[in-house]
Amino acid sequence: MPKSRLSVVVTRRLPDAVETRLSELFDLRLNETDSPMSRDALVAAVRDCDVLVPTLTDNIEAGLLGQAGERLKLIANYGAGVDHIDVATARQRGILVSNTPGVVTEDTADMTMALMLAVTRQIPAGLAQMQSGDWAGWQPMANLGTRIGGKRLGILGMGRIGQAVARRARAFGMQIHYHNRRRLRPDAEAALEATYWESLDQMVARMDVISVNCPHTPATFHLLNARRLKLLKPSAIIVNTSRGEVVDENALTRGLRAGEIAGAGLDVFERGRQINPRLRELPNVVLLPHMGSATREGRAEMGEKVIINIKTFADGHRPPDLVLPSML
Incomplete structure (x- = not known):
């Protein structure tokens, strides 16, 4: 049979x-x-x-x-x-x-860079101007963002996606730093020109951009908690294309509202579709509906x-x- x-x-x-x-x-x-x-x-x-x-x-x-x-x-x-x-x-x-x-490694890494550029270059604000018809023409001091070339990128989680982000960010002229459960092999680290930080606290305090690329596990829940978010420079931004639970969303919202964090690009959220309503109102935040792998x-x-x-x-x-x- x-x-x-x-x-x-x-x-x-x-x-x-x-x-x-x-x-x-x-x-x-x-x-x-x-x-x-x-x-x-x-x-x-x-x-x-x-x-x-x-x-x-x-x-x-x-x-x-x-x-x-x-x-x-x-x-x-x-x-x-x-x-x-x-x-x-x-x-x-x-x-x-x-x-x-x-x-989905390459797709998610692409979206990480897209969010990074969207936040730093004020892309949503420019898009809103064009769609509303409010654009008055080019002005030298309008829609000013910041360049990412020369900035320090701190990657939280240096697995497949973290390394793919590092390769892209290097092409943009960023300096690569990372914190990971295990340090990369010397040859892999050298290929990415990446600096390893054993202390996450020390890394986040020095970075211009933090990219969250680690999975959600009991050990990584609220890895970026209120205390660690306080360590960020006021000019720093956070990009998360991994799992929302890694970041304390309420603490992040408070930091963004208070001007203690310059901006955030988020494709994932701590409570799924139940996004903190105050987060939606912030002009320095770009929110996407979990589309990092959507190709x-x-x-x-x-x-x-x-x-x-x-x-x-x-x-x-x-x-x-x-x-x-x-x-x-």
């Missing part, structure tokens, strides 16, 4: 080509609405599927995993970050977790990784992008 196909549940709409290929390979169930699945819908999914394909909008916590059926053996996350999945509990229950690392190419490559992880698992092998609790 032919081997039965794995039952796969996908929680959000994916690119058409990805959904088509998944349907060819597996017994596929899609979320046609493209709205986040309710908890009841997630419970129903994990009770009778072999593979769950969630995204960052799904909270795959211990209570949900406790209701999973015997069939669920793989959570093939559509995305690199897995802070929305209780990986340790999943492993305890014999459920593997995979992700899609690497494919057609990146989304397709993420889907390809999901397919490879599930197909490898279905063939009886370890998924190539397996996530272990020790990695977090």
Whole structure:
């Protein structure tokens, strides 16, 4: 008899080509609405599927995993970050977790630089003038920003994305500094002309721009807390394209409002869509709707990784992008 196909549940709409290929390979169930699945819908999914394909909008916590059926053996996350999945509990229950690392590195690094330029060069203010029709013509002292060439960039988290940001920033003439859980190898550090800071406090106090590129883990929650934000120079800006929970958003808002921090470019927020309303009102802040990885190419490559992880698992092998609790 032919081997039965794995039952796969996908929680959000994916690119058409990805959904088509998944349907060819597996017994596929899609979320046609493209709205986040309710908890009841997630419970129903994990009770009778072999593979769950969630995204960052799904909270795959211990209570949900406790209701999973015997069939669920793989959570093939559509995305690199897995802070929305209780990986340790999943492993305890014999459920593997995979992700899609690497494919959005360049896209996210591009967006980091875009936000950096948007904040320092007053791009949103200029755009608003043009759209409103209020532009009175060129003036030598209007819309003055600051250049990023020659400025010190402090990268918080020097993984794939942090290093990609460093390569771009060097091309703009920035001086590269970084703080990381582990120091880079000497050859990698030399290639980026990067200065390592063991002390995050000492680094942030000296930087012109801070770029947050580390994942959200219990160890990085509010890594940029109120005390550390107070250490920044009043002329410094913060760019975050990683995870909102790394920055104390209320403390950041207070610092921006008080003029203690010059500006911020944020693509992610501490409480998801519930953004501090005072943050929205600030003219020195650029807010984006978590679009750092949003390219057609990146989304397709993420889907390809999901397919490879599930197909490898279905063939009886370890998924190539397996996530272990020790990695977090």
